[in-house]
Amino acid sequence: MAKGHSFLSHKLHSLLGLFPIGLFLLFHLTANYQATHGAEAFNQTVGLIEKVPLLLIVEFVFIYIPILFHAIYGLYIAFQAKQNVGNFSYFRNQMFLWQRLTGVITLIFIVWHVWSTRIPKAMGVTVNFDMMADILSSPAMIVFYTIGIISTVFHFSNGIWSFLVHWGITVGPRSQRIATYFTMVVFVVVTFIGLRAMSAFIL
Amino acid sequence: MAEKLIHLIITRQDSPDSTPYKEEFRIPYRPGMNVISALMEIQRNPVNAQGQKTAPVNWESNCLEEVCGACSMVINGRPRQACSALVDKLEQPIRLEPMSTFPVQRDLSIDRSRMFDALKRVKAWVPIDGTHDLGPGPRMPEVERQWAYELSKCMTCGVCLEACPNVNSKAEFIGPFAISQVRLFNQHPTGMMNKHERLEALMEDGGIGDCGNSQNCVQACPKGIPLTTSIAHMNKETVKHAVKKFFFS
Structure with missing residues (x-):
């Protein structure tokens, strides 16, 4: 009967998923979307972001540290569950499984994504339209990015639903059902933005 | 007229630490039977589908009207009470397993x-x-x-x-x-x-x-x-x- 920090850790995990990680995702995909207006517009947006004061600290506090905590604690949560959709194939139980699957896929995607974009930037490579166009010149990478984007957006959208329950905002079955519809719409819209942005880099 | 039989596949376990195994039973059908009365039939005549004498299946039950919770077990993959599981409404063979989330004591009885x-x-x-x-x-x-x-x-x-x-x-x-x-x-x-x-x-x-x-x-x-x-x-x-x-x- 340990006191422990699991309550706090779970709540923090749920909160960080939305603020700041979810917000960052929306911002990131919106910034990418500028590529649909041409290489110049995208490079301008990148230039604008690089003017943010204390950018490195902002990146660490609002992106890297929250994602690291969310990922490590998330893996712990995901592998603690004993999946049972075989016997209980209810919609929410399927979502439960997919939330954990997409969490792992998203983590793999993000590690690769950071490795091939942010790490080279730290080594002195310039991040611009051509960098992404180069990465997405291989069909395998297009498939990988498509899966990565869909998985990330699913995890985010379904995560909103879980957040609303974890924080006691949607309590009754009716509000939870409406939240399901709402998060489905979020999934479709944000996936469109993400994939449309990606397609702009494919020449 | 040939006697109508019920086919049961029961996951059994002899002691808390022993390995579970499956045993099949074919018992005579009576109208209105539930899983408990099927288990009682095995208790009355503990012979498995191969015709061998075996130890009667152990289970727990009490109220027989789905208010005590004692007879919970996994029936055809779903955890539920054996007393309210009517044989007429179950697909055969009826598969009975203990709720193995709990420590199994013996056969279908668990420690809650x-x-x-x-x-x-x-x-x-x-x-x-x-x-x-x-x-x-x-x-x-x-x-x-x-x-x-x-x-x-x-x-x-x-x-x-x-x-x-x-x-x-x-x-x-x-x-x-x-x-x-x-x-x-x-x-x-x-x-x-x-x-x-x-x-x-x-x-x-x-x-x-x-x-x-x-x-x-x-x-x-x-x-x-x-x-x-x-x-x-x-x-x-x-x-x-x-x-x-x-x-x-």
Whole structure:
């Protein structure tokens, strides 16, 4: 009967998923979307972001540290569950499984994504339209990015639903059902933005 | 006319530590049979499908009207009470397994002590108010009594734990039922006086934080208890309690 920090850790995990990680995702995909207006517009947006004061600290506090905590604690949560959709194939139980699957896929995607974009930037490579166009010149990478984007957006959208329950905002079955519809719409819209942005880099 | 037979495949286990194995039975059909009466038939004539004499199958049952929770087992893949599982409505062969989320004692009987330990942890009772007469307690509004009555139907049967992916040997989650019981006792006009103790207990390791919202519990509950509503409600209450404690005391 340990006191422990699991309550706090779970709540923090749920909160960080939305603020700041979810917000960052929306911002990131919106910034990418500028590529649909041409290489110049995208490079301008990148230039604008690089003017943010204390950018490195902002990146660490609002992106890297929250994602690291969310990922490590998330893996712990995901592998603690004993999946049972075989016997209980209810919609929410399927979502439960997919939330954990997409969490792992998203983590793999993000590690690769950071490795091939942010790490080279730290080594002195310039991040611009051509960098992404180069990465997405291989069909395998297009498939990988498509899966990565869909998985990330699913995890985010379904995560909103879980957040609303974890924080006691949607309590009754009716509000939870409406939240399901709402998060489905979020999934479709944000996936469109993400994939449309990606397609702009494919020449 | 050939005698109609019921085909049963039972997962058996001779002792708490031995390896489970399957044994098949074919027993004569009678109209209106439930799984308990099928098990009683095996007890009366413990012969398996191969015609060999075997040890009678061990199980637990008590009320036979789905209010005590003792005869919970996994029937055709679904955890439920054997007494309300009617043979006519089951697909054959009928597969019986123990609810292996719990320690198996023998065959289909399991040890549900962890549920009673969980109720003790969250203090799911109304403490006595003293040895002297304090007069009648406060009244409860009728609308609240109505839904509180629904929560009070919980019979500690263990089906919600068996269905929950977060209840397993790797985790210490107390299970959905205990969270719902906190909601019940925190709503009771006298029980409410100790609501902080129950909220604090829910916020410990293995408490409400471990719920992953698979919502299997509410689908599986034989009494139709709105378990996920109780969990979300207690999420709200524990968050409020945590915020209050952090800022105000």
